[in-house]
Amino acid sequence: MPPTYSPIETEERWSRFWEEGEFFTASVAHDDVRPTYTLVMPPPNVTGTLHIGHACRTTFEDVLVRRKRMQGFNTLWVPGTDHAGIATQVVVERQLKREGLTRHDLGRERFIKRIWEWKEQSGGAILKQIQRLGGSCDRSRERFTMEPDLSYAVQEAFIRLYNEGLIYRDTRLVNWDVESRTVLSDLEVETEQQVSGELFDFAYPIEGEEGELVVSTTRPETMLGDTAVAIHPEDPRYLHLHGKYVRHPFLDRSIPIVTDAILVDPEFGTGAVKVTPAHDWNDFETGKRHGLPQINLLNPDGTLNEEAGEFQGMDRFEARKAVKARLEAIGLARGSTKHMMTLPRSQRSGTIVEPIISTQWFVRMEPLAAPAIEAVENGTIQIVPEDWQKTYFHWMRNIHNWCISRQLWWGHPIPAWYCKKCEQVHVAASPPQTCTACGNDEFVQDEDVLDTWFSSALWPFSTLGWPNTESRELKRFYPTADLETGYDILFFWVARMIMMGLHFTGQVPFKRVLLAGLVTDERGEKMSKVKGNVIDPIDVIQGASIESILAKAKQAGAKDSALKYLKKTYPDGLATHGADALRMALMSYAPGSRRIALSIKRIETYRNFTNKLWNASRFSLMNLEGTGTQSTGSPPVNPEVLVNRWILARLATVIEGVTQGLDEYRGDEASSAVYHFLWDEFCDWYLELTKPLLASDRREIAVETRQTLMHVLETTLRLLHPMMPFITEEIWQRIDKTEAPTSICLAPYPVAAVEGRADPEAVREMEHLKSFVVKTRTIRAEHDLPNSRSIDVYWHTPEAQVARVLEEQQALIERLTGATIHRVKTPEELQHHTAAATFVLEPLRGVVPDVVDSERERERLGRELKRVEKDLAIVSKKLGNPSFIDRAPAEVVQKERTRLATLTEQRAKLSSAIAALPA
């Protein structure tokens, strides 16, 4: 074994081994009676590349799955990819653009073919990368949302919902993305917060008389579609205008003045509001209240149509300027003011979304939401962390109907057929023979496709075979157990899966929702390619030069400032850390935090940890090799040696800690427990202490120690395996075992009562030993006593147990401290050694004579005295408070009393020690 662990080759080797050995394939065999554990993977975009968010998902999910597998569950982790409708289509359109083409040049059929080609070329790569991270998903059950089975499920779901009256077609105001030329659901519209905009005022002349009515708008071009001006019915300024009209300045239209108490706030602006029913949410409602005409101004691409008169053909923003200029020119502009506003933007294209009137397909959500709310209320589905429940309820209780049709080409076709003659809609898998309305036999299919999240909503059961209720997978593995994902898709995905799952299967799709925070960069900023703060997990794992990082960022369209940031942050590129280190680092973040500000430093910490584990194993195996020691899976029956008893007790504790941490989905606690056990206890103490024992003349001591060492190492590997699968497999395979499965991933997960041994006495005794050693080392360090110089330590304790331990372990202590230690019979004897460093480790005290006196010693004692006095003041005050004595629990009071005594004594010791120092 080389002294430094090299993860890359090792990880690739075991990745292959696991795949070839089919260790992760779930069983549907009739005679397999193991309980099942099912998890579905949030399907990444089929043509996407792995980013740190996927690494996060993979890690959390893989830890869950690997542990369950080791605990004997028939485990199924369903991998798959999403066709990601709009996202994928946008990418391919961009490719075409580079060739000087648009999708319309190709036509629908060829364009879709082109996407399929791109999918074949790049698809699945992401799942390979997930495997590279150690993801132990069942590749034999990989799914894709557009494959035939799942497309069938989508079609079936649509038809059923339609027949149940839960899907309907409606003409109303919707969000329009002029760049992608499709409608969007409310969720796909993001609001850009608080941008400073302009509120532009202009006047409408009153028709047939003198005077004008001044209105304000942030979108002046919409005045071309105004069909009313609204005022508050009780506004005294405008009582004389009730029932009158204004004149449109450039279009040949009279516009009614209506009164509307809902729309108009008389306090705001002039108290008069222009009404554009076809392009504004409030105005649409207002229009309905007053029966106003709706004038659509926009073409699908965001240019103005024939309704715009002289402005026809202009882009919406161009038209905005032109309309303003025109109003200025004819003297109707009335100035403008700065105005803070929020802009709606398309999640995908980033363009400003326009409300337009359009006919689309919708899902009626309230009936679906009710049972989904109930499932969380009554605990059938648990949301972890619980805080998210409130958010879930809030959204579900105010749910809007879901617009599911998209004017895209890449996606599931809508199983709706229109009669060519009478336009009657028929929803079915295939067109009917004859139209039920007019008897005609010619139909045309709806040209739209479904929102990509519609198929995602079915994912937990469509991947298992639904709507075939006889599917072996569906019967055995549904409902699934946990659903792990980022909170950003709680509404997009999780809520909709719950609704659809309950509706179509009558069961919850999963019992628990585990929501994790979003990975951000070290500054806490959201990662984005343009910002250039994206860390490629593969680079973190394998290492990358700054040149290649910059090249990649450039290709992804990062700005210059982003490149500068990268250069500054990673001047030497990225070192090789390995997948295990990345996984541990991700695990170490508390799940409650909403952002995971991943830092390279943190990953380095765990890279160092893998190396520590590697070397501890190297040392252990070196000492075990050739001794015939075999790992049996259980500890020595009656260990005699204190350090062996101690480490087995600590092992029990760490198993409990890790188990509890993982049970509570606290990866941070689990990883921290095993980290500190391995490093601070196993390496720093146990391995050091075993060195003399392994070389002991007494054979039984050496044998017991080897067995313990072997056992603790082997158990720790199993304990750690879900978090760090690769290195644990690598070392585990080198261990000589009596009997074991072919991979650690199938070995039993440790149980405290089996692998460990509770032994509070040994733990106590080791604490005495450790604090004695640490104190002696501290004295050495503080008095500049190098290890090469031997020192004497005199100690005394009235307690027999402590005395016994120190005497029994004298050799070990002397070895670790380089001191010669002497027990003295009475406390007075300690006084004989003057000009000395003294120490108190209740109930033990000691003296190190002959240490060099120095100013440093005076300073040190002075500092300590100050601290003691400060504590003393706090404790005295506390004990001087009668209420404290009365009300606080007896143990607490007693503890404080003891502490007071100790501190008082310490103060006396320190004072006299200072006094005894030569001037």
Add this chain to the structure above:
RNA sequence: GGGCGGGUAGCUCAGUGGUAGAGCGUCGGCCUUACAAGCCGAACGUCGCAGGUUCGACCCCUGUCCCGCCCACCA
């Protein structure tokens, strides 16, 4: 406008009604034959601010100031 989360050591973050923790960084000492990606020590915090509850508050309550996010049709 509503809701949620956060403000703890120089940095990144854990944490509990009863003497404040980790990693990194800093300082000092070590090449002690598993590991210098290491070993041995040390220093560093009136736990955002102000009130309140309590014998006791970093923790509970109220207010307040910052930061981040989500939802919402204010022209």
